[in-house]
Amino acid sequence: MxxxxxxxxxxxxxxxxxxxxxxxxxxxxxxxxxxxxxTGGNTGTNTSRNFAALQQHRQSSxxxxxxxxxxxxxxxxxxxxxxxxxxxxxxxxxxxxxxxTSVIETVIAGYKYDANQAQQFAVALADLIRNQMKQLPFxxxxxxxxxxxxxxxxxxxxxxxxxxxxRKQDCHITITKETPDVYVTVTIFFIYTx
Amino acid sequence: xxxxxxxxxxxxxxxxxIKESIEATIGSQSYQQAKINxxxxxxxxxxxxxxxxxxxxxxYIVSCVIMQKNGAGLHTASSCFWDNTTDGSCxxxxxxxxxxxxxxxxxxxx
Numbered sequence: 144m145x146x147x148x149x150x151x152x153x154x155x156x157x158x159x160x161x162x163x164x165x166x167x168x169x170x171x172x173x174x175x176x177x178x179x180x181x182t183g184g185n186t187g188t189n190t191s192r193n194f195a196a197l198q199q200h201r202q203s204s205x206x207x208x209x210x211x212x213x214x215x216x217x218x219x220x221x222x223x224x225x226x227x228x229x230x231x232x233x234x235x236x237x238x239x240x241x242x243x244t245s246v247i248e249t250v251i252a253g254y255k256y257d258a259n260q261a262q263q264f265a266v267a268l269a270d271l272i273r274n275q276m277k278q279l280p281f282x283x284x285x286x287x288x289x290x291x292x293x294x295x296x297x298x299x300x301x302x303x304x305x306x307x308x309x310r311k312q313d314c315h316i317t318i319t320k321e322t323p324d325v326y327v328t329v330t331i332f333f334i335y336t337x
Numbered sequence: 338x339x340x341x342x343x344x345x346x347x348x349x350x351x352x353x354x355i356k357e358s359i360e361a362t363i364g365s366q367s368y369q370q371a372k373i374n375x376x377x378x379x380x381x382x383x384x385x386x387x388x389x390x391x392x393x394x395x396x397y398i399v400s401c402v403i404m405q406k407n408g409a410g411l412h413t414a415s416s417c418f419w420d421n422t423t424d425g426s427c428x429x430x431x432x433x434x435x436x437x438x439x440x441x442x443x444x445x446x447x
Contacts, residue, residue, distance in 0.1 A: 269416035285418060296407050306399070313396070
């Protein structure tokens with residue numbers, strides 16, 4: 144009885160580790176081999192002997208492990224021992240400002256504010272700027288882009304933001320462009336991920 | 338399940354924090370150009386303080402837009418490049434008779 148318990152424990156451990164690597168077929172093989180090896184008194188940890196046993200007694204059983212949300216594993220990256228961006232990958236605000244300003248100016252050039260379309264326009268502009276930022280060589284940075292579009296009707300508006308982050312590694316940039324009847328404010332935050 | 342609660346962004350909790358801060362600062366006020374500076378700063382500070390008290394391993398970005406009601410239209414959008422499993426955002430729209438407020442909080446896990 145104890146042999147059986149140990150065998151099943153070991154098999155479940157193997158199943159989980161191989162599941163993260165996505166080898167589904169291996170899962171089924173191992174389970175079959177566990178069932179057989181118990182009769183021979185093995186504890187099921189030696190896979191080569193299990194494969195041999197499998198070839199002698201071929202059982203067919205299908206087991207599928209569907210990955211449910213609760214079992215989803217967080218990916219753990221290996222340690223790179225890097226605490227800060229290295230010199231080539233430090234965020235270059237001048238370049239970012241240049242790129243973003245040109246994007247906004249081309250987009251807003253003939254734009255007329257339309258209440259029905261403005262929502263999609265804002266989202267599309269935010270996506271466009273975020274994709275441009277991804278092209279730039281700043282690895283390990285998370286990017287948050289915020290776009291504010293409004294029509295000018297003599298109203299007052301104030302936009303504030305405040306952050307809790309690391310002053311050395313993280314930064315932000317804000318750009319505002321106007322036409323006679325529309326204004327656009329874009330704020331981009333760069334957050335370093337260790 | 339307990340594990341996910343501590344290391345991922347919980348939208349409801351943050352949404353409540355934001356609403357309380359807005360109500361406390363500008364709940365019963367009408368738009369005044371002289372005070373708008375202090376209002377936005379206070380809202381953002383109050384939210385940040387409450388968020389840090391939650392004691393979660395996150396970096397926060399809080400952004401607040403206050404606009405006078407004038408018949409003008411306003412749209413905000415945001416696009417983020419982050420880790421979907423652990424990071425999140427929450428945006429709250431609030432209005433009274435004389436102004437609109439839009440507050441966004443982004444939480445990025447360390």
